[in-house]
Amino acid sequence: MVNPSSNFQGDQHKWGVLVVVIIGSFMAILDNNIVNVALPKMMANFGSSVEQIEWVVTGYMIAFAISMPGTIWLREVFGLKKVFMAGLILFCFGSALCGLAWDQDSLIFFRVIQAVGGGTIMPTGLTLASEAFPPQERGMAMGTWSIGAMVAPAVGPFLGGYLVDEVSWRSIFYINLPVGGVALLAAFWILSPGKRAGPPRKFDLIGFGSLSLFIAAFLIALAQG
Numbered sequence: 001m002v003n004p005s006s007n008f009q010g011d012q013h014k015w016g017v018l019v020v021v022i023i024g025s026f027m028a029i030l031d032n033n034i035v036n037v038a039l040p041k042m043m044a045n046f047g048s049s050v051e052q053i054e055w056v057v058t059g060y061m062i063a064f065a066i067s068m069p070g071t072i073w074l075r076e077v078f079g080l081k082k083v084f085m086a087g088l089i090l091f092c093f094g095s096a097l098c099g100l101a102w103d104q105d106s107l108i109f110f111r112v113i114q115a116v117g118g119g120t121i122m123p124t125g126l127t128l129a130s131e132a133f134p135p136q137e138r139g140m141a142m143g144t145w146s147i148g149a150m151v152a153p154a155v156g157p158f159l160g161g162y163l164v165d166e167v168s169w170r171s172i173f174y175i176n177l178p179v180g181g182v183a184l185l186a187a188f189w190i191l192s193p194g195k196r197a198g199p200p201r202k203f204d205l206i207g208f209g210s211l212s213l214f215i216a217a218f219l220i221a222l223a224q225g
Helices: 011-046 055-067 071-078 080-099 104-132 135-166 176-190 205-224
Strands: none
Touching (some): 011 080
């Protein structure tokens, strides 16, 4: 079977990888900012208090941070391409569920699913971009990536405000679906499967659980404080 990425080699390939990574990262960062604008509409829709609806943001932030360390082990088992694409699929799936949420609890749960996908996209995407460029060009590649990372927070409030006022607060989640679909198709076509260094290491469940508890407690304390 012919690998689709074999049609996209050489100098074009590394820039194609970077474009895919920027699209995925932009989507994940944008969603974390665009939701803040819609919180008042969500409160009115679900009859929630400020403290309750804040978990839409806090839950996403916690799940996003916790999911990132585990991507190192997942890469060793499945490879970067599969993990990155799985993150895109999970993020889009969570976005669709968020748009269908029927109460605040379901929305918070679906945001956690979305965050796990987003937390998988970010580290694997940066690794993909770093490995696609030679060492002397990685600074330029990361600088180009950072442009998209900086644009997303600036676009988020404007785009979120427009969608909430003109369409619905649910549309801020549905807008991820076409963008994620484009990123997924591009990833399938452009990204190389990658080579595994050897058998994966044993997953450190105790260490991961301890780190997760610390991150969750720390972020909850910051959010509530």
